Amino acid sequence: MRNITVAAAQLGPIQKDDSRQAVVARMIDLMDQAKAQDVDLIVYPELALTTFFPRWYHEDVAETDIWFEREMPNAATRPLFERAIAHGMAMNFGYAELTPEGRRFNTAILVDREGQIVGTYRKVHLPGHGEFDPERAFQHLEKRYFEPGDLGFPVFDFLGGTFGMCICNDRRWPETWRVMGLQGVEMVVLGFNTPSVNSQDAEENLERRLFHHKLSVQAGAYQNATWAVAVAKAGVEDGHPLFGGSIIVNPEGEIVAETQTEDDELLVHTCDLDATTFGKKTMFDFSRHRRPEHYGRIVAQTGVERSPD
Amino acid sequence: MRNITVAAAQLGPIQKDDSRQAVVARMIDLMDQAKAQDVDLIVYPELALTTFFPRWYHEDVAETDIWFEREMPNAATRPLFERAIAHGMAMNFGYAELTPEGRRFNTAILVDREGQIVGTYRKVHLPGHGEFDPERAFQHLEKRYFEPGDLGFPVFDFLGGTFGMCICNDRRWPETWRVMGLQGVEMVVLGFNTPSVNSQDAEENLERRLFHHKLSVQAGAYQNATWAVAVAKAGVEDGHPLFGGSIIVNPEGEIVAETQTEDDELLVHTCDLDATTFGKKTMFDFSRHRRPEHYGRIVAQTGVERSPD
Numbered sequence: 001m002r003n004i005t006v007a008a009a010q011l012g013p014i015q016k017d018d019s020r021q022a023v024v025a026r027m028i029d030l031m032d033q034a035k036a037q038d039v040d041l042i043v044y045p046e047l048a049l050t051t052f053f054p055r056w057y058h059e060d061v062a063e064t065d066i067w068f069e070r071e072m073p074n075a076a077t078r079p080l081f082e083r084a085i086a087h088g089m090a091m092n093f094g095y096a097e098l099t100p101e102g103r104r105f106n107t108a109i110l111v112d113r114e115g116q117i118v119g120t121y122r123k124v125h126l127p128g129h130g131e132f133d134p135e136r137a138f139q140h141l142e143k144r145y146f147e148p149g150d151l152g153f154p155v156f157d158f159l160g161g162t163f164g165m166c167i168c169n170d171r172r173w174p175e176t177w178r179v180m181g182l183q184g185v186e187m188v189v190l191g192f193n194t195p196s197v198n199s200q201d202a203e204e205n206l207e208r209r210l211f212h213h214k215l216s217v218q219a220g221a222y223q224n225a226t227w228a229v230a231v232a233k234a235g236v237e238d239g240h241p242l243f244g245g246s247i248i249v250n251p252e253g254e255i256v257a258e259t260q261t262e263d264d265e266l267l268v269h270t271c272d273l274d275a276t277t278f279g280k281k282t283m284f285d286f287s288r289h290r291r292p293e294h295y296g297r298i299v300a301q302t303g304v305e306r307s308p309d
Numbered sequence: 310m311r312n313i314t315v316a317a318a319q320l321g322p323i324q325k326d327d328s329r330q331a332v333v334a335r336m337i338d339l340m341d342q343a344k345a346q347d348v349d350l351i352v353y354p355e356l357a358l359t360t361f362f363p364r365w366y367h368e369d370v371a372e373t374d375i376w377f378e379r380e381m382p383n384a385a386t387r388p389l390f391e392r393a394i395a396h397g398m399a400m401n402f403g404y405a406e407l408t409p410e411g412r413r414f415n416t417a418i419l420v421d422r423e424g425q426i427v428g429t430y431r432k433v434h435l436p437g438h439g440e441f442d443p444e445r446a447f448q449h450l451e452k453r454y455f456e457p458g459d460l461g462f463p464v465f466d467f468l469g470g471t472f473g474m475c476i477c478n479d480r481r482w483p484e485t486w487r488v489m490g491l492q493g494v495e496m497v498v499l500g501f502n503t504p505s506v507n508s509q510d511a512e513e514n515l516e517r518r519l520f521h522h523k524l525s526v527q528a529g530a531y532q533n534a535t536w537a538v539a540v541a542k543a544g545v546e547d548g549h550p551l552f553g554g555s556i557i558v559n560p561e562g563e564i565v566a567e568t569q570t571e572d573d574e575l576l577v578h579t580c581d582l583d584a585t586t587f588g589k590k591t592m593f594d595f596s597r598h599r600r601p602e603h604y605g606r607i608v609a610q611t612g613v614e615r616s617p618d
Contacts (some may be wrong), residue, residue: 076350090366093368098339101461124597124600124603125600126598126601127592134483137484138399148600149603152603155615169457169598172532172592172593173532173598173599174483174484174486174487174528174532175484175487175599175600175603177524178483178484178604178606178607179603179607180605181613182606182610182612182613182614183606183613183614184613184615188546200591200593201587203440205535211562211563212531212561212562215524215526215527215531215562216532218524218528219483219524219525219527219532220444222521222524223481223483223525223528224483236435239509252517252521253520253521253524254517254520254602256537277427278510280613282509282510283436283481284481285357285612286611286612286613287611287612287613288612289434289435289436289478289482290434290482290484290612291434291457291484291605291613292608292610292611293462294458294462294484294488294569295432295484295607295608296608297487297488297492298484298487298488298491298601298604298608299493299604299605300601300609301606302492302595302596302599302601303594303595303596303597303599304491304492304493304589304595304596305489305491305492306492306493307465
């Protein structure tokens with residue numbers, strides 16, 4: 001047994017006017033609750049420090065600078081790092097990253113028990129669009145405000161296991177999971193901000209949207225025999241609802257814990273990383289069963305093409 | 310709307326002693342029932358003509374010749390083709406194929422309303438093992454009796470849409486679905502023979518096994534915005550149980566019809582191929598959202614490797 005006690009630290013809504021300090025205070029409160037339950041690793045959502053600002057259109061991208069972090073840790077997040085070190089707790093959270101070169105990414109970091117950033121991930125699959133879209137019920141401008149991640153899907157030796165990260169929309173793409181699965185990933189941590197309404201189909205109900213979310217995470221976990229921890233920022237941000245449904249999924253693809261609210265809520269589960277072994281040695285023993293000679297299109301083409309391979 | 314009325318024609322068990330003629334009579338009976346419901350396409354399971362013989366070990370592979378078809382149609386299946394032509398009904402079924410060159414494949418065919426074979430698929434992902442395995446509760450010798458398919462995952466212009474095939478274990482591999490999705494597939498038809506018990510884990514219950522089956526088909530359908538029709542051979546064959554759970558899944562990944570028995574049972578649903586358009590143009594508009602520059606491992610390696618890409 002290689003047990004890791006993990007906490008999915010769901011955050012309720014963050015309004016435009018909420019300060020980083022106020023958000024970090026909420027994150028620390030969840031961390032203190034986690035410490036009381038002997039948590040080894042706490043996982044916070046995507047863009048954990050701010051509102052989901054890609055819903056707001058700005059002609060001048062520089063107007064979004066206020067939502068970006070220029071260094072990590074910084075003044076606002078240092079208290080979070082200090083509390084994590086005091087608790088000896090590892091953590092993962094997402095934020096908008098503005099690099100010294102002026103590049104913008106939707107980023108997540110893996111921080112060890114000593115407060116060192118040991119892994120960085122930049123969101124590869126940016127959903128939405130780059131220009132104002134009058135056809136949508138609301139905007140989803142991730143393609144405007146971020147570049148696609150440039151780091152691929154690396155895995156990290158962490159807490160005695162093999163860990164990977166992805167962010168929100170990445171979870172819907174089986175390529176995300178498979179690239180980490182092919183590096184032996186044993187736990188994938190991911191945060192999301194997912195609107196409760198489809199901006200392009202008002203008829204799509206919340207039940208279907210939660211189903212798509214869970215289906216994607218459960219399939220990714222099962223088909224790569226890995227644990228998955230998927231954590232929401234939820235609730236109504238300045239009139240725009242995000243769904244909850246934070247889940248912890250075992251390597252069989254089964255949900256073992258799920259949040260019940262759209263507020264700040266802690267979900268704790270002890271995960272045996274050795275539970276990944278059975279799947280990796282039998283059904284999903286890639287070396288015996290995969291047939292890459294027939295997968296060429298997955299890398300050779302981006303969109304739909306009917307030409308022969 | 311491009312409506313296709315499809316029938317999942319689940320077969321109950323086929324015993325070792327059952328003749329091809331007896332099985333074909335059952336298939337024709339299901340086809341007649343389907344005709345009464347104006348079915349355009351009837352989908353039968355994997356290895357529809359025989360028992361699931363890979364559970365039986367033979368030192369000499371040639372002893373399995375009795376389970377293979379040397380031509381298609383042949384004397385045993387000609388009545389099925391003739392009935393399909395009389396009904397003007399398209400069909401799909403699986404069988405063990407022995408080629409003139411002596412090669413052995415686990416094969417499925419797509420037959421048009423005029424009885425012409427317009428598509429052939431040979432199972433790529435063979436599960437199980439190649440040698441007798443004394444550790445297992447029962448044998449699963451597909452790797453002994455078949456070569457991996459050599460045709461990839463082609464799609465076919467068929468009944469006014471884009472159709473693809475896969476077989477049984479293929480459905481658990483997201484690569485299967487994606488390669489067809491990248492060719493614009495609108496309906497995937499597949500048959501399966503899946504034991505109700507895990508030969509390597511007696512504790513794994515039927516509920517979990519049905520969940521894995523459905524999860525794989527539902528995720529494949531959703532993530533490629535395609536219909537999926539998954540059809541079982543079910544029930545107890547010579548003491549060995551196979552599960553049912555034949556399903557028709559819409560392009561949202563939702564189950565719209567499911568069998569209730571482990572016997573011969575017909576499931577009919579009218580599927581609008583245009584229902585695939587929304588997903589293909591929004592969330593899964595591959596040309597806008599996929600990032601193949603980060604997918605290299607999927608093709609470059611077969612098993613788990615931690616070396617940098």
